[in-house]
Amino acid sequence: MAFWRAIAASIIVGIPVSFASNIVDGVVSALLNGSTAASLIVAFAVGVLVGAPFVERLTRVAAIQAALGSIAAAVVGVMANFAIGFAWQAIFPDGRMNHPDVFVLVVTIGALAVLMRWKIDVMWLIGGCAALGVIYRLLLPG
Numbered sequence: 001m002a003f004w005r006a007i008a009a010s011i012i013v014g015i016p017v018s019f020a021s022n023i024v025d026g027v028v029s030a031l032l033n034g035s036t037a038a039s040l041i042v043a044f045a046v047g048v049l050v051g052a053p054f055v056e057r058l059t060r061v062a063a064i065q066a067a068l069g070s071i072a073a074a075v076v077g078v079m080a081n082f083a084i085g086f087a088w089q090a091i092f093p094d095g096r097m098n099h100p101d102v103f104v105l106v107v108t109i110g111a112l113a114v115l116m117r118w119k120i121d122v123m124w125l126i127g128g129c130a131a132l133g134v135i136y137r138l139l140l141p142g
Contacts, residue, residue: 103136 058064090104111129114120 103133107132 055068059068087108091100091108093101107129111125115122115125
């Protein structure tokens with residue numbers, strides 16, 4: 001629960017921190033080849049890594065605890081929205097529902113089944129799916 005509270009606090013302090021991160025953003029973007037994530041790295045690092053000890057003290061106040069709980073729920077909703085959006089783009093790469101990528105669909109359903117049935121570590125599952133994708137693209141290019 002402390003992790004989600006730290007995420008919520010990073011969102012709360014993210015606006016002033018993101019202003020400060022704009023100064024550092026040019027350097028970070030250059031180091032990461034202009035990655036989109038570079039604009040949020042500093043805000044995330046300051047908000048979560050530095051702000052996490054202070055969040056535990058703030059959770060003793062009932063009003064702040066309620067606010068952090070609702071913000072944590074919003075963060076989970078945003079992450080679910082990203083997951084659905086990424087899955088949609090992977091399964092339907094051209095944006096039309098009548099031409100799904102069958103390989104991605106089968107691997108997705110298979111990964112879900114393996115995760116639910118055997119409860120393997122997610123990192124092993126991601127590595128296995130990535131290996132399947134690489135093998136598939138190497139054997140069937142195009």
